[in-house]
Amino acid sequence: MEEFQLFAFLVALIVLFCGLYFTRNKLTSRGNIKLAPSPPTLPVIGNLHQLGHLPHRSLWELSTKYGPIMLLKFGSKPTLVISSAAIAKEILKTHDLAFANKPVMSAPKKIFYDLKDLVNLQYGEQWRKIRSIFVHELLSSTRVKSFNTIREEEIDLMHSETGHGKIFLDKMDDAVALLFNFTIGEFVPWLGWINRLNGFNACLDKYARELDEVLNAVIEDHMSRGTSSNGDEDDGKSKENFVDILLGIYKGNTPGVSIDLISLKAVILDALGAGTETSTTTLIWLIPFGAGRRICPGLGFAAISIEHTVANLMQKFDWALPHGAKGEDLDATERPGFTIGKKEPLIVVPTKSYF
Numbered sequence: 001m002e003e004f005q006l007f008a009f010l011v012a013l014i015v016l017f018c019g020l021y022f023t024r025n026k027l028t029s030r031g032n033i034k035l036a037p038s039p040p041t042l043p044v045i046g047n048l049h050q051l052g053h054l055p056h057r058s059l060w061e062l063s064t065k066y067g068p069i070m071l072l073k074f075g076s077k078p079t080l081v082i083s084s085a086a087i088a089k090e091i092l093k094t095h096d097l098a099f100a101n102k103p104v105m106s107a108p109k110k111i112f113y114d115l116k117d118l119v120n121l122q123y124g125e126q127w128r129k130i131r132s133i134f135v136h137e138l139l140s141s142t143r144v145k146s147f148n149t150i151r152e153e154e155i156d157l158m159h160s161e162t163g164h165g166k167i168f169l170d171k172m173d174d175a176v177a178l179l180f181n182f183t184i185g186e187f188v189p190w191l192g193w194i195n196r197l198n199g200f201n202a203c204l205d206k207y208a209r210e211l212d213e214v215l216n217a218v219i220e221d222h223m224s225r226g227t228s229s230n231g232d233e234d235d236g237k238s239k240e241n242f243v244d245i246l247l248g249i250y251k252g253n254t255p256g257v258s259i260d261l262i263s264l265k266a267v268i269l270d271a272l273g274a275g276t277e278t279s280t281t282t283l284i285w286l287i288p289f290g291a292g293r294r295i296c297p298g299l300g301f302a303a304i305s306i307e308h309t310v311a312n313l314m315q316k317f318d319w320a321l322p323h324g325a326k327g328e329d330l331d332a333t334e335r336p337g338f339t340i341g342k343k344e345p346l347i348v349v350p351t352k353s354y355f
Ligand code: HEM
Pocket: 047, 048, 049, 050, 118, 119, 120, 131, 134, 270, 271, 272, 274, 275, 276, 278, 279, 280, 282, 287, 288, 289, 290, 291, 293, 294, 295, 296, 297, 298, 299, 301, 302, 303, 306
C-alpha cells in the first residue's frame, strides 16, 4: 500500500511538473486571454468548435514551429487560443479533423434540438447528410442564382409574415444571453446541481419550449399555404424560401433526400440564425467564413448578398467617418455574441449622393 501511495505521489508530481512546464511554454508573453489580438489586425480563432482535443504532442510541435499557443483549461473544457494566420491554417486545414467537433454544452443542447442542427452536429454520418442538404438543396449555385427572390422571401419571413419573423429575431437575442451565460456546472460537471438550484435549467427549458412553439407556428404557416415544390424549375421553385425547400424534403418531394421533423426544425434554426447576425456584422467589419471541413456552407450566398448591399451603398453615396476621423481612429474593441461584433457602433456619414 505504501508503495502504491509513493507511486501515486510521484505520478502526481510528474503531472504537475509537466502541466506547469507546458503552460509556461504555451502561454503567450501577454499571458492573458483578453490580449488576444482584435480584428482587423490578426485573425482570431475562437469559435467553440475550435476547442478540440488535439493531442498535446501535436500542440507542442505546432508551438515549436509557429510560436506561442495558449491552452486554457476551463474546468473540463480545454480551450485553445491562437493568434496567427499560420497556426490558424495548420489547425483549420491540416488538423481540422481534431477540431471538427464542439464541446457539448447544456444550453446549445437544449436550444438546438439535442445538437441536431448542422452548426452543432458532431462530425459523422448525420453531419454529412445535413451538410449535403445545406450545400445541394439550400445553398447550391442554382439557389444562389435565384438569390434575389429567396432573399426577398427571407426578409418577408423575418419581418412581416404574421409576426413570427420578429418573434424569432427576439428569440435569437435571448438565445445569446443563455448561450453565453457562464455556469459553473458546465465546466465542473459534479457541480451541475447548481444549475438546477439557481434556476438556470428551468430558464433554459422555458426558452426551448417557447422557441419550439415559434418554429411550429412557422412550419404550420408554410404547411397551410402549401409548397410549390414539385420538381419543376419553372413552376414557382425559384420563389421557394428555405422553409419551403426543407418542408418539400420533409414531405418526400425531393428524391434521394430525407429529413425528420426534429432535424427540420434544427436546420431552420441554423438557416435563419447563422445567416442573420453574421451578415450584418460582416457589413460592419473582416469576419471570416472558417476553413476546412466545417467551412461555412453559406459563403456563396452571403458573399453575393454582402457585395450587393455594399455596392449599393457605395454607388449611391460617398462616405466618411464623422468629425474628420481617420480609419486608424476606429475603436476596434469587440463585444461577444454569436459572432464577434464591434463594441461601439460603426458610424459613417454620407458626404455626397449620386441620385
Ligand atoms: C457573412 C455571413 C456569414 C459569415 C461571416 C459566416 C461565418 C461562418 C463561420 C466562421 C462558420 C464556421 C463556424 C465554426 O467554425 O464553427 C460558419 C458555419 C456555418 N454557417 Fe455561416 N456565415 C455566414 C453566413 C451564413 C449563411 C447565409 C448561412 C445559411 C443560410 C450559414 C450557415 C452556416 C452553417 C449551417 C454553418 C455550420 C457548418 C458546419 O458546421 O458544417 N452561414 N459560418
